[in-house]
Amino acid sequence: MELDVRKRIILKAIIRNYLETGEPVGSRTISKYTDLNLSSATIRNEMADLEEMGYILQPHTSAGRIPSDKGYRFYVDTMMEEKEREADEMKELLLQRQDKMENLLKQVVKVLAQNTQYATMISAPNTRRNKLKFIQLSKVDAAHILAVIVSEGNVIKNSLLDVQQELSEETVLKLNILLNTHLNGLSIEDINLAMIADMKQQAGIHSDIVGEVIDAVAEAIKADEDLEIYTSGTNNIFRYPELADQQRASELINTFEEKQQLTGLVQETLLEENGTGIQVYIGNETPVQSMKDCSVVTATYELGEGMKGTIGIIGPKRMDYDKVVRTLRNLQNQLDVLYREEDK
Amino acid sequence: MELDVRKRIILKAIIRNYLETGEPVGSRTISKYTDLNLSSATIRNEMADLEEMGYILQPHTSAGRIPSDKGYRFYVDTMMEEKEREADEMKELLLQRQDKMENLLKQVVKVLAQNTQYATMISAPNTRRNKLKFIQLSKVDAAHILAVIVSEGNVIKNSLLDVQQELSEETVLKLNILLNTHLNGLSIEDINLAMIADMKQQAGIHSDIVGEVIDAVAEAIKADEDLEIYTSGTNNIFRYPELADQQRASELINTFEEKQQLTGLVQETLLEENGTGIQVYIGNETPVQSMKDCSVVTATYELGEGMKGTIGIIGPKRMDYDKVVRTLRNLQNQLDVLYREEDK
DNA sequence: TATTAGCACTCATCCAAAAGGAGTGCTAAC
DNA sequence: GTTAGCACTCCTTTTGGATGAGTGCTAATA
Numbered sequence: 174m175e176l177d178v179r180k181r182i183i184l185k186a187i188i189r190n191y192l193e194t195g196e197p198v199g200s201r202t203i204s205k206y207t208d209l210n211l212s213s214a215t216i217r218n219e220m221a222d223l224e225e226m227g228y229i230l231q232p233h234t235s236a237g238r239i240p241s242d243k244g245y246r247f248y249v250d251t252m253m254e255e256k257e258r259e260a261d262e263m264k265e266l267l268l269q270r271q272d273k274m275e276n277l278l279k280q281v282v283k284v285l286a287q288n289t290q291y292a293t294m295i296s297a298p299n300t301r302r303n304k305l306k307f308i309q310l311s312k313v314d315a316a317h318i319l320a321v322i323v324s325e326g327n328v329i330k331n332s333l334l335d336v337q338q339e340l341s342e343e344t345v346l347k348l349n350i351l352l353n354t355h356l357n358g359l360s361i362e363d364i365n366l367a368m369i370a371d372m373k374q375q376a377g378i379h380s381d382i383v384g385e386v387i388d389a390v391a392e393a394i395k396a397d398e399d400l401e402i403y404t405s406g407t408n409n410i411f412r413y414p415e416l417a418d419q420q421r422a423s424e425l426i427n428t429f430e431e432k433q434q435l436t437g438l439v440q441e442t443l444l445e446e447n448g449t450g451i452q453v454y455i456g457n458e459t460p461v462q463s464m465k466d467c468s469v470v471t472a473t474y475e476l477g478e479g480m481k482g483t484i485g486i487i488g489p490k491r492m493d494y495d496k497v498v499r500t501l502r503n504l505q506n507q508l509d510v511l512y513r514e515e516d517k
Numbered sequence: 518m519e520l521d522v523r524k525r526i527i528l529k530a531i532i533r534n535y536l537e538t539g540e541p542v543g544s545r546t547i548s549k550y551t552d553l554n555l556s557s558a559t560i561r562n563e564m565a566d567l568e569e570m571g572y573i574l575q576p577h578t579s580a581g582r583i584p585s586d587k588g589y590r591f592y593v594d595t596m597m598e599e600k601e602r603e604a605d606e607m608k609e610l611l612l613q614r615q616d617k618m619e620n621l622l623k624q625v626v627k628v629l630a631q632n633t634q635y636a637t638m639i640s641a642p643n644t645r646r647n648k649l650k651f652i653q654l655s656k657v658d659a660a661h662i663l664a665v666i667v668s669e670g671n672v673i674k675n676s677l678l679d680v681q682q683e684l685s686e687e688t689v690l691k692l693n694i695l696l697n698t699h700l701n702g703l704s705i706e707d708i709n710l711a712m713i714a715d716m717k718q719q720a721g722i723h724s725d726i727v728g729e730v731i732d733a734v735a736e737a738i739k740a741d742e743d744l745e746i747y748t749s750g751t752n753n754i755f756r757y758p759e760l761a762d763q764q765r766a767s768e769l770i771n772t773f774e775e776k777q778q779l780t781g782l783v784q785e786t787l788l789e790e791n792g793t794g795i796q797v798y799i800g801n802e803t804p805v806q807s808m809k810d811c812s813v814v815t816a817t818y819e820l821g822e823g824m825k826g827t828i829g830i831i832g833p834k835r836m837d838y839d840k841v842v843r844t845l846r847n848l849q850n851q852l853d854v855l856y857r858e859e860d861k
Numbered sequence: 862t863a864t865t866a867g868c869a870c871t872c873a874t875c876c877a878a879a880a881g882g883a884g885t886g887c888t889a890a891c
Numbered sequence: 892g893t894t895a896g897c898a899c900t901c902c903t904t905t906t907g908g909a910t911g912a913g914t915g916c917t918a919a920t921a
Binding site: 555556557558559562576577578579580 | 892893894895896899900901902
Binding site: 197199200201213214217218220221231234235236237 | 913
């Protein structure tokens with residue numbers, strides 16, 4: 174059996190209605206809701222077909238129908254195609270310029286959660302391919318050296334190093350010059366062992382410090398790559414009864430608190446690049462187990478070349494996909510603009 | 518009427534039992550539970566008295582009794598006294614040394630939440646009275662200067678400053694010296710306007726930068742004082758039916774997400790210093806509105822003189838006060854030890 | 862052949878009444 | 892002062908209609 178035009182119209186009507194109400198929708202409703210001028214009985218026949226084909230299902234024998242994951246998938250796919258053509262007149266999200274990356278990200282998730290009424294997450298941009306801009310060692314006290322590492326996009330990391338014996342100010346200065354001349358402009362992938370050996374040799378008796386700094390650089394650039402995830406609007410899940418029962422709510426909240434559970438989502442999204450960078454995961458499609466009763470919409474954002482991060486919106490399956498996708502696209506643009514300004 | 522010995526025993530038995538079960542406790546239970554060898558009827562008489570005195574209450578006419586806030590208060594106060602004498606044989610919480618304050622705090626709340634099965638929070642140590650150890654300005658690129666501010670306890674803050682016109686390396690060096698000679702060893706309260714004016718004058722045409730740096734220092738040391746709060750174990754509230762209904766859960770989770778709602782708790786705790794630094798807020802006693810159905814146990818911790826922070830444990834009123842207080846005391850010690858090691 | 866009216870049937874939900882049970886307060890006896 | 896006994900309260904659970912939304916099927920209709 175195939176999905177003819179009329180079946181499509183009916184399926185869409187069912188889904189639209191369910192997105193609004195969250196209640197199973199019956200044949201009579203559709204009969205009135207659409208302008209097909211068909212009786213409820215005819216609709217019932219079509220619905221039986223749609224159910225057989227797996228697009229909708231009945232919670233129990235004498236209830237209306239709700240969309241299945243397959244149904245949502247159909248809806249999202251065709252909706253996306255149609256909307257692609259439309260102009261995007263979405264109003265701006267109120268983003269203020271932030272000097273620190275962390276604050277920017279926190280602000281983004283928060284604004285996004287407020288705008289969509291869903292739970293949101295954002296991962297800090299992937300800095301692996303990011304280039305080192307600047308290293309600064311400073312003597313803090315007799316036993317500690319502070320390494321400040323700035324990479325492109327003005328991402329700043331600190332690391333406090335223990336030193337065995339006190340270094341003179343001149344030594345610190347020399348090390349600074351040594352490190353900067355060798356490392357500036359390189360990404361973490363560019364730094365190889367030969368280079369490190371070379372630097373260590375030049376550092377002479379202070380070669381151990383060089384080693385520590387290199388480690389710190391690696392650490393700073395890479396380490397919490399998967400931990401820097403911010404979330405907001407967690408308690409929005411209570412707006413949707415289908416997610417608000419204790420079992421589910423508890424699991425979801427746990428996932429949002431233990432942020433490393435969200436890394437799966439980030440990785441998945443960065444891998445599966447399609448044109449727009451926006452992806453929709455419905456129910457079991459999501460890579461995070463605890464979200465199998467949710468839908469997840471993700472977007473990759475880019476701050477200059479190589480600095481990619483992931484934004485995610487998590488809500489019930491009857492999410493307003495349309496609005497969410499538009500909002501995310503809008504956000505992508507704004508972040509892009511923000512970056513260019515930053516750079517000017 | 519006074520609280521004679523027998524009434525105390527009965528009251529404690531009621532509370533103990535309620536802490537375990539979370540159900541109203543009846544006279545027959547107490548009659549068996551205690552070794553007073555009294556019949557349920559006698560217990561009933563005593564319970565009637567206790568209710569009249571306000572220590573316990575009946576959810577409805579034919580139910581058992583549950584402790585009132587006043588009852589909990591009595592229990593906590595006397596329990597504390599008794600336990601004060603006991604040796605503390607609590608097992609160590611598994612804290613690993615962390616180089617960054619942020620990581621340490623995150624670890625502490627997490628371990629604490631896992632150990633107690635309640636929701637936990639910690640505020641970063643108050644840095645207001647903290648002394649400036651070291652300031653480092655570095656030229657990042659033509660338009661940006663990076664200010665790194667290190668204060669006692671090796672708390673590091675960064676701030677990226679825009680500059681109108683490019684500064685030479687020498688100028689940056691001069692400014693560094695100027696700032697460090699003037700400001701090192703001072704706390705934020707020590708920095709006055711005269712001093713700032715003096716520095717600005719010495720900086721000549723670069724006085725605006727000095728102003729910006731001072732602002733950054735103030736900002737860095739003070740600003741997110743009330744924002745640096747970490748939480749963990751939020752979803753533990755679902756373990757306790759009396760907190761797990763949607764209304765309450767949603768509010769609590771929101772409070773934990775919007776961390777500035779927790780500042781009230783931090784301030785309150787730092788003010789009301791008693792001997793041990795441990796405080797118990799029962800029900801309405803808590804300064805945070807959304808926790809009026811919870812009990813909150815807070816502890817101040819200290820990392821060296823002046824660096825005080827607050828730890829909080831939030832759970833149902835029938836919290837295991839005994840264990841919580843012991844755990845917190847234990848943690849206070851461990852943090853103290855950790856700090857001394859750090860400092861060595 | 863596609864559509865529709867009509868009808869029997871299912872099943873969640875609501876409501877009231879009944880049953881059960883835990884626990885109390887009171888009284889009278891010990 | 893303590894306790895056994897009993898009537899009483901009130902929550903909780905169960906039960907059994909009644910209601911209503913919605914379906915599937917069949918037979919009539921265009």
